Amino acid sequence: MKFTEFLKGKGAKSSIFMGIFYAVCMLGIFLPGYTAIPGNIDQLPIAIVNEDTGEVGAQIAENLKGQLPFEEIKTNISNKAALEDLEDNELALVIHIPEAFSANLQNGDVSSSIDFTVNEASATVVASTMNQVVSQINTQLSTQFSQQTAEGILMNLNVPKEQAQEMAEKIDNSYVGNIVTINDIPDGMHNNMLPMFLTMALYVGAMIAAMQLVGAFKANRGKATKTRLFVYVQVTAVIIGILAGLISAAIAFGINDVSGEMFIQIWEQQILNYWVSFNFTATVIFLFGEAGMLLNIPVLLFQTIANGATISRDLMYAPYEWASYISPMYYSVQAYFANIFGSTSVSPFLMGLTLVGIVAMLINIVIVWIFHKPLQVDKA
Template sequence: MKFTQFLKQKGPIGAIFMGVFYAVAMLGIFLPGYTAIPGNIDKLPIAIINDDAGEYGAKIADQLEESLPFKEIETNVTNKQALKELEKNDLALVVHIPETFSADMQKGKVSSSIDFTMNEAGATTVSSTMNSVVKQINDQLSSQFSQQTAQGVLMDVHVPEEQAAALAKKIDTAYVGNVVAINEMPEGMNNNMLPMFLSMAGYVGAMIGAMQLVGAFKANRNKASRRRLFTYMQLTALLIAVVSSALAAGIAFLVNDPGSNALFNLMGQQIINYMVFFNFTAIFMFLLGDFGMIVNLPILFIQTLANGSVIPREMMHLPYEWASYISPMYYSVQAYFANLYGSISASPFIWSLLAVGAAALIINIVLVAFVHKPVAEEVVETASKAEKAPTSREVTV
């Protein structure tokens, strides 16, 4: 056999196609998606609340609005309302200037400082970006207030203005920014990435399971009814979901130690994840056959970016943002963040996940009922077409 003859066979052709397709799909999806960092940082919403009764607060608030690289800055909310939005990750940062800030700074007190509050139970890009932004703000304000505060203190004790200005440069910074992190995560990248890894593990396993079980469904249509085979598929998927979720939760517990209560919540959600992912990916297997697996791969790549683990929805480019609304992985990741590290209920995300799963199940039922006919009907239909087709002996005029 010649090499060219070998290359023309089904196996080598498939391997060549998948190698090229995988490289193009993965790089073509991942690289454009990650250009959102840091390009779309300005899309993150923040809040600046000025409760200061003096002049410093207003000046700082105006200065921050002009200098910060964010297009959406809320100012007409209370600190309490802003913190509630922050817990839901509807805000990326809350800057609060307290009521006594100006008075305290004029007296040289550092007990009343500006609060910068962030939520760590969310996309990694947000927390790292906000930490960098807050550091820059604090450095700027420290240098701005150090001389002003020191000079004011010295003048209050009747030191001449010129002498006070000279001595002020030698006095340590009076301003100290108060950085507050809510829903703090344990140290280690493994903790930050756990929601994504759990979701990815369930999704990839369910995608391969869908390919195998849809194949078994098609291979056994002459042995049982479509309804029974479809039920068997779902029961098998549920069995896989329970076993694989128990193992996934066990590994997460051994490595990350989320706690016994979180362990059972984690396992329960992972079971739901698998069933939703299974039916979501099975749609393309029922609809397109073996080619459905090729379609499932780029959909997986898109969800890897659109799941909100690294990039929040506000920063995503439009195609990825649209995908996040129908992506089961997005709701899975957000539910894990809320369950494992957050202070809000995971219920809204779980219900959204179940809604996607229910829609996928209904679509699969419709495909089984109207697209995949019983084997007997297919045989009759094939025979009928064969009878109508002209034979080689027929002469056309």
């Protein structure tokens, strides 16, 4: 056999096609998706809560509102409500100016600080970007208000130059920005990316299983009714989810800094993840056969951006944001952020994940009912 004949074979042609197809899909989906960073940073919502009874707080709030690059800045909100929204990732940053800020600053009190609160149990880019923003704000305010405080006090006091200089040096550190982190994630990228890795580990396996189990469904037609075979496929998917979920949860606990109390909850979610992912990816396999994998691959890649692990919905371009509402990976990742690292309710995300699975299974039932004609069952 000549090499040219080998290249004309089905295996070589398929390999060449998949190599090009995967490269086009990956770069064509990833690169446009990540151009949202830092371009869409201004879409992140933040809150500035001014409770200062003096004039300085109002001036700071107004200046920050005009200088910060964010389009949505909430000001008519209480600090308690703002922190609750931050907990639910409806806000990316809360800037709180306390009641006695002006008085403390004018008195040279080292307790004159502004609270900057960031939620680490959120998309990686959001948390890191907010920390950078806070650092820049603190640098500017520290320089600005140490000078203003010194000038204000020295103007109100008739003191000799030597004492005035000594006084100014003490006042130099009168402002300190207080950075508060809620839902702290342990150090290490493996901890920050754990929600995504747990989700993807079972999603990819379920996608491959969808092709194999649907293939088994078709291969066994005539040996049992299609209803019975469909039930067999679903039960098998649940069994695989139980086993794969147990192993994946054990690996995560062996490597990551996760509380032992979370093991059962993570295992249960992994079982749900697998079953939902299986039905979600099996839809195109039931419809188009093995060729459906050509659609499953770009859908998988699309969800790696739309799942919210790296960039939040506020930063996503419209197609990725729309995809997040029907993406099993999005609901799973957000459920893990809430369950493992956060204190917000996990229920909405698990309900969303379950709803995607039920809808996908119902679609599969309709496809099997319409497109897979009944065959006479061999009773032998």
